[in-house]
Amino acid sequence: MKKRLGNFALALVGVALVGALWAITSATIAPDLPSPLKTWEESKIYVMQPWEKRGEMDQGILRMASYSLWRVAKGFLLAILIGTPLGFILGASNLFYKMFDPTIQVLRPISPLAWLPLGLILFRQSEPAALFTIALCSMWPTVINTMQGVRAIPQDYHNVAKVLRLSPWRRLTKIWIPATLPFMFSGYRLSLGLAWLVIVAAEMLTGTPGVGGFLWQEYNSLIYSHILLCILTIGIVGFALDRLMGVAEARLRAA
Amino acid sequence: MAFLEVTDLAKSYGARDVLSGVNFTMEEGEFVSIVGASASGKTTFLKIVSGLVPATRGQVTMGGAAVTDFSPQAAIVFQNYSLLPWLSALENVRLAVEAAFPQYSRTQQNEQSEKYLKMVGLGGAISKKPSQLSGGMRQRVAIARAFAVEPRVMFLDEPFGALDALTRATLQQELARMCSQAARPVTALMITNNVDEAILLSDRILALGRGPAASLSPAVPVNLAKPRAADLLMHDDQAIRIRNRLAEFLTAGAESRKSLSRAAASALSKTVPLEA
Ligand SMILES: Nc1ncnc2c1ncn2[C@@H]1O[C@H](COP(=O)(O)OP(=O)(O)O)[C@@H](O)[C@H]1O
Ligand SMILES: [Mg+2]
Numbered sequence: 192m193k194k195r196l197g198n199f200a201l202a203l204v205g206v207a208l209v210g211a212l213w214a215i216t217s218a219t220i221a222p223d224l225p226s227p228l229k230t231w232e233e234s235k236i237y238v239m240q241p242w243e244k245r246g247e248m249d250q251g252i253l254r255m256a257s258y259s260l261w262r263v264a265k266g267f268l269l270a271i272l273i274g275t276p277l278g279f280i281l282g283a284s285n286l287f288y289k290m291f292d293p294t295i296q297v298l299r300p301i302s303p304l305a306w307l308p309l310g311l312i313l314f315r316q317s318e319p320a321a322l323f324t325i326a327l328c329s330m331w332p333t334v335i336n337t338m339q340g341v342r343a344i345p346q347d348y349h350n351v352a353k354v355l356r357l358s359p360w361r362r363l364t365k366i367w368i369p370a371t372l373p374f375m376f377s378g379y380r381l382s383l384g385l386a387w388l389v390i391v392a393a394e395m396l397t398g399t400p401g402v403g404g405f406l407w408q409e410y411n412s413l414i415y416s417h418i419l420l421c422i423l424t425i426g427i428v429g430f431a432l433d434r435l436m437g438v439a440e441a442r443l444r445a446a
Numbered sequence: 447m448a449f450l451e452v453t454d455l456a457k458s459y460g461a462r463d464v465l466s467g468v469n470f471t472m473e474e475g476e477f478v479s480i481v482g483a484s485a486s487g488k489t490t491f492l493k494i495v496s497g498l499v500p501a502t503r504g505q506v507t508m509g510g511a512a513v514t515d516f517s518p519q520a521a522i523v524f525q526n527y528s529l530l531p532w533l534s535a536l537e538n539v540r541l542a543v544e545a546a547f548p549q550y551s552r553t554q555q556n557e558q559s560e561k562y563l564k565m566v567g568l569g570g571a572i573s574k575k576p577s578q579l580s581g582g583m584r585q586r587v588a589i590a591r592a593f594a595v596e597p598r599v600m601f602l603d604e605p606f607g608a609l610d611a612l613t614r615a616t617l618q619q620e621l622a623r624m625c626s627q628a629a630r631p632v633t634a635l636m637i638t639n640n641v642d643e644a645i646l647l648s649d650r651i652l653a654l655g656r657g658p659a660a661s662l663s664p665a666v667p668v669n670l671a672k673p674r675a676a677d678l679l680m681h682d683d684q685a686i687r688i689r690n691r692l693a694e695f696l697t698a699g700a701e702s703r704k705s706l707s708r709a710a711a712s713a714l715s716k717t718v719p720l721e722a
Binding site: 347348356358 | 522
């Protein structure tokens with residue numbers, strides 16, 4: 192307990208130091224960078240009335256974040272719904288692995304900025320294009336981790352399945368899925384992180400309301416302090432999401 | 447033709463010859479043990495005979511038919527228990543029961559599983575996960591899982607290897623009882639590194655020589671009335687003769703191979719022996 196309190200205090204010191212660096216930078220070499228105080232003054236209304244809706248692109252920060260979160264949730268869900276079975280197939284079949292692994296390695300490093308225009312062409316609407324981009328970019332850790340999990344199933348468990356004469360369905364539900372679950376969850380955690388990373392790009396280019404869309408609009412309106420507000424929000428939400436997945440993962444391992 | 451026949455069996459993993467020229471027969475209802483030092487190829491032999499691993503050469507038949515896959519009439523107790531850690535003791539056993547008796551109702555399957563868990567003295571711990579059980583209790587679950595499918599043939603790979611002497615003695619008696627109590631005669635093939643355990647339980651005992659390229663000694667019959675008591679066997683004349691005979695087989699292999707193993711030592715030192 193005492194140790195945790197100490198760690199928390201240290202983290203606060205770190206935040207204060209970075210804040211000081213920010214203040215000094217804006218006061219000296221980067222006059223265009225709003226100081227922490229100025230950022231707060233100009234962003235107060237978004238933070239203090241976080242749920243307020245004044246206009247399409249003028250809404251409280253929590254409301255904006257909730258749009259983004261909802262979008263990320265849908266894209267992420269799509270990613271794991273496609274990625275998990277894909278990972279299972281690639282892990283179970285050497286043939287499929289050899290057939291598709293090179294393609295996956297080529298698709299994996301493609302930036303969301305490259306996928307999004309393709310999505311817009313395909314769907315002609317910004318929302319599905321954004322989901323398409325989030326899903327395509329965030330899917331790979333799920334695919335790869337699930338695949339590795341399946342390959343890491345000990346031969347002993349395969350022998351048990353054989354000896355007990357389990358049906359293919361029971362093999363899947365009683366051995367393959369439980370044995371792979373920890374790997375799958377590590378994949379989900381990484382995928383969610385990526386999905387949140389992609390949201391800004393997706394919203395910027397499609398101009399939809401959300402933290403990313405707001406950020407881009409405020410850049411175009413030259414209100415730089417709001418950019419910082421958005422950056423901070425994105426960071427904090429991303430951190431919270433990762434923590435949440437971490438807790439879920441720990442629960443899973445303990446079970 | 448014997449119930450189980452192994453003819454001129456050989457097994458290599460890559461360049462490593464584990465078994466070579468192994469011949470073996472076994473009648474229905476017999477309890478036969480194979481003793482041997484660790485890493486001599488005992489597990490490999492059992493996995494080939496049970497149809498889990500293919501042989502490099504030679505053939506295995508059971509009931510006259512070539513063994514190509516694990517038989518639906520057989521069960522096996524693995525050396526490392528191989529329980530599924532995410533299932534409770536009951537669920538582990540029931541998984542086997544469900545596949546073996548699909549015609550049973552859910553209640554009957556539960557009863558069957560609980561019956562065998564009780565038989566090995568685990569009635570009170572059936573809802574515990576393997577991680578919450580001691581080594582001895584896990585071993586009991588594994589034995590219950592094997593017996594619960596009411597197999598005709600039972601393969602046992604050092605079933606008590608990792609246990610303390612006391613638990614070991616208890617479980618040995620339980621195994622003897624379960625084999626004799628079963629509705630039909632159980633044919634059992636047990637691997638062990640403990641000669642006394644083999645004498646206690648078996649009708650015949652064979653020694654697997656030291657690897658590489660190990661083969662089986664002639665069978666040593668054990669003509670002692672069952673059930674046997676471990677403490678009496680310590681001083682029984684026949685038991686002592688059997689023990690000496692097997693010790694001869696086990697060490698003779700080592701003597702005659704000393705020069706050979708020295709030559710092979712450099713090659714072997716590159717391979718890390720697995721306790722599989
Ligand atoms: N799957 C495998 N691949 C390569 N070598 C193996 C494999 N399984 C066993 N071996 C080797 O075969 C030898 C005999 O192993 P094993 O049958 O497990 O011995 P035992 O059960 O008598 O201890 C060992 O030297 C081991 O390293
Ligand atoms: Mg072994």
